[in-house]
Amino acid sequence: MTAATTPDVIEAPVYEGDPFAMESLLDPHKADGEVREMGPVVYIEKYDYYAITQFAPMQKALRDFRRLGSGDRPFYEDNPFRPKVLVLEDPPSHTLSKSVVMSVLSGENLVKFEKYFTAEAERLVDELLADGPVEIDAYHDLAVRYVLKVFPDMLGLPEDGRELLLKFGEGVFNVFGPASDFQREKLALAAEAQQWVEENTYRDRQDPNGIGAQIYAMVDEGKLEEEHARQLLKSIFAAGFDTTTASIASMFRAFGDNPEQWQLLKERPELLKDAWEESIRYYPASRYGGRAAYEEVVVGGTRIPKGAKILTMWLGAGRDPRQYDNPDEFRIDRDMKKGHLSFGFGIHTCAGNLIARLEAKCLLRAVLERVDSIELAGEPRRAVAYQAFGHEYVPVRLSPRR
Template identity: 70%
Template sequence: MTATVEAPIEAPEIDYDPFAMESLEDPHRFDGEAREVAPVVHVKKYGYYAITRFAEIQKALRDWRTFSSTDRPFYAPSPFRPRTLILEDPPEHTASKNAVLSVFSKENLAAFEVHFRAEAERILDELLADGPVEVDGFQDIAARYVLKVFPDVLGLPEEGRELLLKFGDGVFNTFGPPSDFQAAKLARASEAQEWVENNTAREVQAEGGIGWQLYAMADEGKISEHTAQQILKSIFAAGFDTTTASIASMMRAFGDNPGEWEKLVADPGLVENAWEEAIRYYPASRYGGRWANKETVLGGVRIPEGAKILTMWLGAGRDPRQYTNPDEFHVDRDLKGGHLSFGFGIHTCAGNLVARLEARTLLRAMVERIATIELVGEPRQAVNYQAFGHEYVPVRLTPKA
């Protein structure tokens, strides 16, 4: 007896506006509500499709030939967002990603780790020198650490590093509808954009630094000089704002769940898993983008040829079909099925190895030194079209005896 195959349905239309201020201020609620409508929905106001659930996003990202990265909703050329890597498919993407993976080699990562650990320990020892201390987990820990260690390995000057967070904020507000909100964000980032342009030029790269290595590849004919600069600019775009936001969000997760910090301190072997759980719980990027270069069916829903699509990472991170009690934070959660917070497939974030190394190194140093983490005020979430994070996390850190 032949099994009946159900005909695909049309994507349900939803009135949800992902870019309304209420959605930006509470994306877990609103993206979660969209996820429960269907695995693929049609966002009526803007005419794009959204893939909302874990399994369907993962399936789409495996099939880059159907779900191409070369276009997406709201894309327009921007000095804040280079096309390299993000808006490429093979073979161009393969060459660009190989260049990034080359500068993030095991040898380079080993050298980075030594520096990352030394700076993490120095910062924490200074903060905890006089006993229990109240700090802002965003500014005093996440930003202070990330704006020190990663610019150091990039060979950037000390002056102007704070502009990298403004640049990242601008980058992650480019993919969205034109609005007064977007215009204000990009205007705020304009000074940072000029600093980034100046510091990605060949002539200012410190010998041996990542930028220097990329331009050396151009000299060897592996990539073009233009691609070298665009890759370096992409690293600037994604390497600071999201990592800082992720670490600050992790601080909030522990502040809200002090028992999980106690569990981690009792079993430091959970550090790696705890970090992965933190970025599942609070992904630094709310969505990605694709377009369908042929008609296809996903999760029983028809997606027409030419459809522009958002892949909703943040909502998928709390998909109850994938995770038990997804709105809870557990450092010992079974994450064998992974998460989508760095993307998936060939377009998995090329800098994920560095981001993971930065965060885990800091978290290990924290576990070695801090007995308790307690919230002492109301955290403040940052508001951004695409990025997700916290810009203020007031916590009290009590050092180990």
């Protein structure tokens, strides 16, 4: 049904602010919350884009992948930080790409990697607690050290230069947004890392036991072209490292701010999985996604014209009071059946969600088994980025269990 045939469809309210202004980047929950409360769909005048802001209309809209496609997203222009496959594809090409990637990021590989992730997590936490109570930066000492080891190992990448991945995120997390000095600085910071990723996604750089080699094996089986395989590998790179480190560090910040939730998890360890889900609802690593209206559509009773580019505001939707009671509280015993959109929804749901969940679960379990209390040991510092939510510093005090 189009808006023209439906009398009660309204035009989107106009938002005159700028979701990419520094004020908004510094306090994204406040900024995106204000936009969300204007209506389920808002017109962002400054960029001539629409935004879908509330949980239920967004979830419904994301099912409508034929009319709300991905081939022409906001701020799209060719860029090395934005692989052309997967996120920017529609069916039928998206279907092939997704099935290849899902075949290596699920199933037997999960069983294989769980043992390895657990061993690495336990080794790291034992090392950190070797001398008793300790103050650490949960971003660098826990999230980065752990993910920088297990994620490239899982892919089968060389050891040399891995630390450059830390800078790659500056590109990935800032390419989605308007051109500005801020963006140029971030992309410049990431240039060397981009070069490293470029070089290390070729077939001859892959460890035979890694996921990269498994993807290239599908080329030999005639399932896809060589360059397609490389782009898929790049896509896993671009999406899988910084999102996971950011989410893990944010989770420890949430526990640091809410030490009673750690005590609750100790009393009820069966909440471990829910604790992680709640932490990525509360602090989603990905603030925005994008779509384009291939036809006129009505979302939440509001017209979005054909040709419109659309922001999906995941972060604001995660705090939608229509979906969650007291959404600004971090509560690990929340009813998680309500789900969240922090891994997206619909055909573009995060291809690495099972891997990210596994990485987080193994680390959180290792910490839970060893740590009696977590408290903030200073003021955390946010990492400021166009499209992401994360921290660059999360000082916490860990006291080991006796």
